[in-house]
Structures are given as C-alpha cells and as structure tokens.
Amino acid sequence: MSANTKQEKPWNGRFTEPTDQFVEAFTASVSFDQRLYQYDIQGSIAHATMLQKVGVLTQDEQQQIVDGLKTIEKKIATGEFNWSISLEDVHMNIESALTQLIGVTGKKLHTGRSRNDQIATDIRLYLRAEINHILLELKRLQMTLIDLADRESDTIMPGFTHLQTAQPVTFGHHMLAWFENLYRDGQRLADCKKRTNQMPLGAAALAGTTYPIDRAYTAELLGFDSVCENSLDAVSDRDFAIEFSAASALIMTHLSRFSEELVIWSSAQFNFIDLGDAFCTGSSIMPQKKNPDVPELVRGKTGRVNGHLISLLTLMKSQPLAYNKDNQEDKEPIFDIIDTLRGSLKVYADMMAQVTVNKKAMYQAAKSGFSTATDLADYLVRADIPFRDAHDIVGQAVRLGVETCRDLSELTLDELQSFSSKIQSDVFDILTLEGSVSARNHIGGTAPEQVKQAVVRARERVS
Ligand code: ARG
Numbered sequence: 001m002s003a004n005t006k007q008e009k010p011w012n013g014r015f016t017e018p019t020d021q022f023v024e025a026f027t028a029s030v031s032f033d034q035r036l037y038q039y040d041i042q043g044s045i046a047h048a049t050m051l052q053k054v055g056v057l058t059q060d061e062q063q064q065i066v067d068g069l070k071t072i073e074k075k076i077a078t079g080e081f082n083w084s085i086s087l088e089d090v091h092m093n094i095e096s097a098l099t100q101l102i103g104v105t106g107k108k109l110h111t112g113r114s115r116n117d118q119i120a121t122d123i124r125l126y127l128r129a130e131i132n133h134i135l136l137e138l139k140r141l142q143m144t145l146i147d148l149a150d151r152e153s154d155t156i157m158p159g160f161t162h163l164q165t166a167q168p169v170t171f172g173h174h175m176l177a178w179f180e181n182l183y184r185d186g187q188r189l190a191d192c193k194k195r196t197n198q199m200p201l202g203a204a205a206l207a208g209t210t211y212p213i214d215r216a217y218t219a220e221l222l223g224f225d226s227v228c229e230n231s232l233d234a235v236s237d238r239d240f241a242i243e244f245s246a247a248s249a250l251i252m253t254h255l256s257r258f259s260e261e262l263v264i265w266s267s268a269q270f271n272f273i274d275l276g277d278a279f280c281t282g283s284s285i286m287p288q289k290k291n292p293d294v295p296e297l298v299r300g301k302t303g304r305v306n307g308h309l310i311s312l313l314t315l316m317k318s319q320p321l322a323y324n325k326d327n328q329e330d331k332e333p334i335f336d337i338i339d340t341l342r343g344s345l346k347v348y349a350d351m352m353a354q355v356t357v358n359k360k361a362m363y364q365a366a367k368s369g370f371s372t373a374t375d376l377a378d379y380l381v382r383a384d385i386p387f388r389d390a391h392d393i394v395g396q397a398v399r400l401g402v403e404t405c406r407d408l409s410e411l412t413l414d415e416l417q418s419f420s421s422k423i424q425s426d427v428f429d430i431l432t433l434e435g436s437v438s439a440r441n442h443i444g445g446t447a448p449e450q451v452k453q454a455v456v457r458a459r460e461r462v463s
Pocket of ligand 1: 029033089115116119325327328329
C-alpha cells in the first residue's frame with residue numbers, strides 16, 4: 001500500500017489545505033475494507049447497469065465501466081493493484097483506478113450514489129455470502145455429531161448435574177444435545193440472513209437521489225430480496241451486523257461449553273475420550289503431556305466474539321441518524337468474528353470426526369456414582385410408596401453403599417429389603433445401567449432406541 005503517493009481526492013474541491021498526514025492514516029479504512037473489493041465491484045456493476053437502463057448512462061458508457069471494473073477486479077485478485085491510503089477506502093481506490101483506466105466515463109459511475117449507501121450495500125453482500133459459508137461449516141459439524149450419536153447410541157456414560165454424577169445417559173444422547181444447540185444456531189443465522197439481504201443502494205447519502213433510479217432492478221441484479229424502505233434507515237442501519245454477531249457469539253458460547261466437556265473428558269482422571277493426536281499438542285518440558293489445545297483455544301476465542309458483539313452494540317448506541325463515520329468501525333469486528341467462527345467450526349468438525357470413545361471408562365464412571373438411585377426410587381413408587389418416602393429409603397441404601405464402597409446393584413437383596421420390604425429380586429433389572437437408560441424410552445429420552453430415532457429425525461432436519 002502506498003502511503004506517500006499523493007492522489008487527488010474525489011472530494012477535495014472545497015478544501016484549500018491538504019489533509020494532515022496523520023489524520024489521513026487515522027481516518028483511512030482501506031487497509032481492512034479492501035477485503036470487500038469483490039462486493040464493491042459487484043455493486044458498482046449493478047448500479048451502472050441500472051443507470052443505463054433508466055437512461056442516465058449510455059450503453060457504451062455502461063460497457064466501458066463494467067469492462068474496466070472487471071479488469072480492476074482481476075488486478076486486485078492477482079495482487080497487482082496498488083492500494084493507496086490517500087484514497088481512504090476501498091470505494092475511492094477502485095473508482096479512481098477506474099477513471100485512470102477508462103478516462104472520463106469512470107467519473108460517471110458515482111452518479112446517484114454515495115459511499116454511504118455503497119458501503120452499507122457492500123457489507124450486506126459480503127455478510128450474506130459469509131453466512132452461506134458459515135451455514136455450510138455448521139452443517140458439516142451437525143452431521144458429524146449425528147454420525148457420532150448414531151455410532152454411540154447405546155454407549156453408556158454418567159449424565160451430570162452440578163458436574164456430579166446424576167443418572168446414566170447414552171453418549172449418543174449427549175452428542176445430540178449439542179446438535180440441538182447447533183441446530184438452533186443455524187436457524188438464527190438463516191433468520192438473520194433475511195434482514196441482511198435487503199438493499200440500501202439508492203438511499204445515496206441519506207435522502208435518496210434526484211435521478212430516475214430503478215431500485216427494484218438493481219436489487220434483482222444483486223440478488224437482494226427487497227430494497228430498504230427508508231433511505232435514512234438504509235444508510236445508518238447496522239442491526240443485521242449486530243444480529244449476526246449475536247448469533248455468532250451464541251455459536252461460540254455453545255462451542256465453548258462443549259470444549260469445556262472435551263477438556264474434562266480427555267483428562268487422565270476422566271479418560272472418557274481421546275481427541276486424536278492431530279488436534280493436540282505436547283509440552284516442551286513434560287514428556288507425558290498431550291494437551292487438548294483445540295478445544296481450549298476455541299473456548300478462549302469465544303471471548304473475542306462475545307467482545308465484538310459488545311463493541312458493535314456500543315458503536316451504535318449513541319449515533320443519531322443518518323450515516324456517521326463511526327460506522328467505519330464496524331468492519332474489523334465483523335471480519336474477526338467471521339475468521340474466528342469459520343476457523344472454529346472447521347476445526348471442530350474435523351476434530352469430532354476423529355474422536356474415539358472409551359466406553360469402558362464411561363461405563364465404569366456411570367457405575368460408581370449411584371447413578372441408578374432415581375430408578376430405585378421410581379421402582380418403589382411403582383410398588384405404591386409415595387415418592388418422598390421412596391427418596392428417603394433410597395438415600396439410606398446409598399449411605400450403605402458409600403460406607404461399604406459398593407454400587408446399589410452390588411448390595412444384596414437382604415440388605416436392600418432391610419430398607420423396604422417392597423423390594424423384590426426383580427429390582428436388579430432396574431439397577432443396571434442398561435435397564436436405567438432403556439427405561440427412559442419416550443421422545444427426548446436417553447434410551448438407545450430413542451437415540452436411533454432422534455438420529456433419523458436429525459438427519460432429515462439438516463438435509
Ligand atoms: N469507509 C466508510 C465506512 O466504512 C465508507 C463510507 C464513508 N462515507 C463518508 N461519507 N465518509 O463506513
């Protein structure tokens with residue numbers, strides 16, 4: 001990027017003194033908004049095509065502009081374009097290059113348009129495309145979790161509340177819980193895309209334009225669902241970006257929670273899963289270490305995205321209508337959210353596809369935590385004991401188990417009957433982990449049979 005090449009600024013007619021050099025660098029956005037170049041050119045081509053349709057540009061002028069913009073697009077893509085800070089932003093760099101390339105006709109491109117509606121359009125086009133990429137990454141992760149749930153539909157693990165052993169669940173059921181989180185995330189993004197896909201172009205600086213523009217035609221050329229209704233709103237609204245950031249922050253928050261589990265589960269103490277060497281790193285001092293860096297880093301990166309959401313809300317909170325230069329500050333948070341989110345979703349889908357599950361350790365852990373205590377209480381309720389009394393009886397049995405280091409299924413029938421005469425030998429069927437999970441056999445329950453059915457439904461929902 002050339003900082004020193006002084007370029008004629010498109011707006012300097014009313015100025016008598018040059019911009020302070022530091023101010024020029026301070027106010028420039030081209031170092032980061034050049035990322036929008038394809039969308040800026042796409043918008044300009046549609047604008048010029050519309051201007052020709054309504055008779056503001058001739059066919060020849062439109063053709064020169066379109067050809068020129070396509071040449072510039074290629075130059076940028078191949079790294080031959082010389083971005084200039086004195087031309088401030090992506091818009092003025094491209095427009096100025098166009099005029100250099102095709103001459104005076106290039107100066108007609110900006111007719112009936114302002115950078116205010118131009119940037120609002122660019123960022124919506126860009127975000128729309130990125131939401132599509134993110135939805136694909138999200139779907140890949142969703143499918144990976146469904147496959148894992150399918151494979152592990154009858155793998156038993158302890159289910160936790162307060163991170164204490166609660167009741168046995170199936171690992172497949174647990175994976176599908178995260179799938180539900182990510183499914184809602186996909187819906188939120190798709191919903192936010194609807195409000196992103198509306199076209200600000202035509203609002204010009206703030207009040208609209210005196211040219212006989214055909215906004216519906218431009219919107220059609222650009223694939224927008226509709227045009228923004230109000231010109232003041234069109235140039236100043238960044239709600240769609242905030243909604244996108246909120247949806248992204250929630251995705252990262254879900255991945256962060258999931259990461260916490262993966263970190264715990266892959267520890268030597270739990271040993272429930274193995275994350276695969278490709279997704280872990282070692283320690284420079286402790287030879288035995290295999291650290292779960294990927295989930296840790298995703299958990300850490302959640303802070304950035306959640307922070308960007310607050311940045312954008314704060315950016316907007318005091319802005320009067322209509323466009324204000326403050327809005328230039330929306331780009332870097334949005335770009336960083338997209339990079340972070342796309343990276344996190346990609347690495348997660350790759351990692352989860354290679355997770356191996358230690359069924360034995362999970363089973364053992366489920367067995368050692370009195371996870372079938374509720375099943376025994378339910379058994380007593382079926383034998384006509386009120387639930388509160390049943391709860392108390394089982395509590396006494398658990399105390400004996402704790403004192404003698406045995407699970408409920410390892411107590412003798414005599415011992416169990418000493419707490420309640422209603423207990424019969426069939427009690428052992430429900431005290432097993434298999435019996436416990438299979439008994440929760442209703443929609444949304446953890447029974448392997450239900451997990452299999454939920455997997456089928458999940459596949460249908462994402463396809
Ligand atoms: N770089 C500006 C932005 O990101 C483009 C619009 C500038 N408009 C203006 N009137 N200064 O918002």
